[in-house]
Amino acid sequence: MVLKVFFPSCCSSAESGILIGRWILEQNSAVILAVVHFPFIPVQVKQYLSEVQRVTKVSVSVLGSWSNSKREKEESLSEFLEDLGTIFSHEPWIQISKEGDSKFWSCSILQKHSNNPKEEEIILVYYDQRKVLLSHLHPPLDTAASHKAEDASKLSAIFDTVAKSKVLFMTDRYDDGPIKLTHWQSDGIEASIIVELMKQASVPACVLLTFLLSLISGVCRSSKLSTCxxxxHRLQHLQVISSNKKAQTQAQLMRKANIFVSLLIDVALGILLMSWLYRKNRIGHLADTLIPVADHVAEELQDLLQWLMGAPAGLKMNRALDQVLGRFFLYHIHLWISYIHLMSPFIEMILWYVGLSACLGLTVALCILSDIIALLTFHIYCFYVYGARLYCLKIYGLSSLWRLFRGKKWNVLRQRVDSCSYDLDQLFIGTLLFTILLFLLPTTALYYLVFTLLRLLVVIVQGLIHLLVDLIDSLPLYSVILRLCRSYRLAAGVKFRVLEQQDGKPLRLLMQINPLSYGSVVQTYRLPTYSCYPKDSWASLCKKLFLGELIYPWKHKGEKQD
Structure with missing residues (x-):
């Protein structure tokens, strides 16, 4: 059998005493948590450990003795430490002592209560107690590998033992109590009275802020604009941050921190954008260039419609339908240009007030830009809807008439195609309608194709803006910064480095934390967003385009496409 002893490197300079820790029977290993110094009363030590066990639910006990004596006249101390094994009856009894002038320590096992003591190979593993306490061990992403999951469960027992023993670390060697311990906080307990006062003062402010945010959030849900x-979405984030409910798990705590950092960076980027817009009268220049750009777009659309009303690419179109559709869409462009010129005196003022919204965050400014693009291209959306509905009507009309020729019909009640017999008049009218729709289809299909391409161009621009907004909303910036600055906080596992290996002596290893990769950090702590990507496959999208069904690529969660 191999006995593994996990010893905190911060206790290497501790005075002589006894070892406090947890014995993990399943793994035949011992996790040392602290060293109790002399002098102490055994009864008080037992009472203290029972109190720690009651609070932490961790079976903490005295595992052995620790000798850091450098003087030869104190050799009797080692005998006294061995005798402590009769008071604190733990089997096996671990003895760690200084090994001459070596920088390492010797470790041995004493089995007093066994008639046939077994010789066990000892592995002494040094670990950084502070890093293990503050780190969060993540399960392996590849759950198919059973051996990885088994290794992770063994490591989690060690990490959980240190993490759940925070009460033990509140007492150190400088306290006036009867028990004096050495652990990772012996050089100074990490605490801040200012932080504690701020936590207490923030409770009533958070309650008031949560109430106000719930009212504003209800108003924003009633609108379907990207800005609202x-x-x-950001108000929900503020509610999560301002909630006085304490995070129960490490994942909830990391989510709060990621949301808080994401909000700060979003607002900082928005303020930078706002300061850039209001410098050198860029708002005025933008307003002055908006009207000429709109006129240019209108001229290009008019030229496109004039081209479609002629003989586009040498195609023979239906003259009457072509003229009706062309004049109908030209009238819409005329209305749109009149609307833009009517709003031209107020555009600069509108842009000035819209620019102030950037102080709410860069994502809000991007969503306003997306809504402005949707309003400025509303005529293109109308063209697409008109063309798609007209094309879809003809496609479904042709498909119904084609079933008529084959002696079939669509059963609405049972949602299936059934056989049906038609008389001569019905076949004649069906043939006449089928011929009319078939010869009008190329003209309608051409307008539908052109306006669909224009609509897709606008949707791609809006989609890129939404992708950027989703990236800012979902990127776990705090976790990424934590991985960059303190990589041990996000642990994917551990690695061992051999410190010393000699025959007849315990194998000495150094346990180092193996951090998560950046990709795993983003995948694990990615924040949910309010929008989602298209769930339709390319085949489904192409089918909808062919049938003339309206396509809304950027739908919100919980909504269905029309």
Missing amino acids: EQLG
């Missing part, structure tokens, strides 16, 4: 959706 983003504001509602």
Whole structure:
């Protein structure tokens, strides 16, 4: 059998005493947590450990003795430490002592209560107690590997033992109590009275802020604009941050921290954008260039419609339908240009007030930009809807008439195609309608194709903006910064480095934390967003385009496409 002893490197300079820790029987290993110094009363030590066990639910006990005596006249101390094994009856009894002038320590096992003591190979593993306490061990992402999951469960027992023993670390060698311990906080307990006062003062402010945010969030949910959706999403984030409910798990705590850092960086980027917009009268220049750009777009659309009303690419179109559709869409462009010129005196003022919204965050400014693009290209959306509905009507009309020729019909009640017999008049009218729709289809399909391409161009621009907004909303910036600055906080496992290996002596290893990769950090702590990517496959999208069904690529969660 191999006995593994996990010893905190911070206790290497501790005075002589006894070892406090947890014995893990399943792994035949001992996790040392602290060293109790002399002088002490055994009864008080037992009472203290029973209190620690009651609070932490960790079976902490005295595992052995620790000797850091450098003087030869104190050789009797080692005998006294061995006798402590009769008071604290733990089997096996671990003895760690200084090994001459060597920088390492000797470790031996004493089995007094066994008639046939077994010789066990000892592995002394040094670990950084502070890093193990503050780190969070993540399970392996590849759950198919059973041996990785088994190794992770063994490591989690060690990490949980140190993490759950925080009460033990509140007492150190400088306290006036009867028990004096050495552990990772012996050089100074990490605490701040200012932070504690701020926590207490923030409770009533958080309650008031949560109430106000719940009212504003209800108003934002009633609108379908991207700006209102983003504001509602950010208000939910503020509610999570301002909630006085304490995080129960490490994942909840990391989510709060990621949301807080994401909000700070979002607002900082928005303020930078706002300061850039209001310098050198960039708002005025933007307003002055908006009208000429709109006129240019209108001229290009008019030229495109004039091209479609002629003989586009040498195609023979239906003259009457072509003229009707062309004049109908030209009238819409005329209305749109009149609307833009009517709003031209107020555009600069509108942009000035819209620019102030950037102080709410860069994502809010991007969503406002997306809504402005949607308003400025509303005529293109109308063209697409008109063309798609007209094309879809003809496609479904042709498909119904094609079933008529084959003696079939669509059963609405049972949602299936059934056989049906038609008389001569029905076949004649069906043939006439089928011929009319078939010869009008190329003209309608051409307009539908052109306006669908224009609509897709606008949707791609809005999609890129939404992708950027989703990236800012979902990127776990705090976890990434934590991985960059304190990589041991996000542990994917451990690695062992051999310190010394000699025959007849315990194998000495150094346990180092293996951090998560950046990709795993983003995948594990990625924040949910309010929008989602298209769930339709490319085949489904192409089918909808062919049938003339309206496509809304950027739908919100919980909504269905029309």
